[in-house]
Amino acid sequence: MMLELRNITVRFGEITALDGLDLTVADGEEVAILGPSGCGKSTLLRVVAGLQKPNEGTVIWDGADIGAVPPHLRNVGLMFQNDALFPHLRVGENVGFGLRMAGWDREPARTRIAEMLTLVGLEGFASRRVDRLSGGEAQRVALARTLAPQPGLVMLDEPLGSLDRLLRDRLVIDIGEILEKTGIPSLYVTHDHDEAAAIAERIALMREGRIVQEGTFDQLRSNPADDWVADFVRS
Numbered sequence: 001m002m003l004e005l006r007n008i009t010v011r012f013g014e015i016t017a018l019d020g021l022d023l024t025v026a027d028g029e030e031v032a033i034l035g036p037s038g039c040g041k042s043t044l045l046r047v048v049a050g051l052q053k054p055n056e057g058t059v060i061w062d063g064a065d066i067g068a069v070p071p072h073l074r075n076v077g078l079m080f081q082n083d084a085l086f087p088h089l090r091v092g093e094n095v096g097f098g099l100r101m102a103g104w105d106r107e108p109a110r111t112r113i114a115e116m117l118t119l120v121g122l123e124g125f126a127s128r129r130v131d132r133l134s135g136g137e138a139q140r141v142a143l144a145r146t147l148a149p150q151p152g153l154v155m156l157d158e159p160l161g162s163l164d165r166l167l168r169d170r171l172v173i174d175i176g177e178i179l180e181k182t183g184i185p186s187l188y189v190t191h192d193h194d195e196a197a198a199i200a201e202r203i204a205l206m207r208e209g210r211i212v213q214e215g216t217f218d219q220l221r222s223n224p225a226d227d228w229v230a231d232f233v234r235s
Ligand code: ADP
Pocket: 012, 015, 016, 017, 035, 036, 037, 038, 039, 040, 041, 042, 043, 044
């Protein structure tokens, strides 16, 4: 077992964004975090990344409590919707950004950048300008940038939210395959149940700061825990 969240609570004044949340992610596992807007998905990722300190609860990584570990030492990659690429850097420099921060030497970094671009289907794009990329290509570059430093866990927060339906349907399949190839465990956040079903076998369904049910999409549909779950996965 790799990542374990125990009884995580996060409050913002009167709002309880996470409410005693428990979640476990095993080695190499892809998990989709599915839930409506405002249910606490982004807050959950921020807690794992160390960007949000929980009021209560414990984040355990490979058996150790990492509550006091700062974000840059957590070895997690985080990718957002509209994840801005650095406009003044070429594609390859964007992908290599984290490598430079981590002190990689020039040659291994160059090799790694090329590998990552091939992985995301953008072989030969290294010297392209980022303002000439399509929306889908830009998200592929952002994914390559997130994966390049070999994080121990990758978290994607509605990465396709701003793209149109057709492109999303294709990219979600590609992203699933890319993540599987890397073997890096992942948390993929979405409010769209079709996207969740496409990306991961295991779906953790969130409502009001808690995981209310886990299972495959078919299990959630055929055996919903309550009326709310039944409505959410049907609509
Ligand atoms: P989701 O990503 O599922 O849409 P969020 O984690 O962004 O949900 O937000 C969960 C709840 O916490 C929402 O009610 C949101 O308004 C609130 N919230 C999130 N971040 C903050 C913050 N920094 N300050 C105040 N309230 C916040």
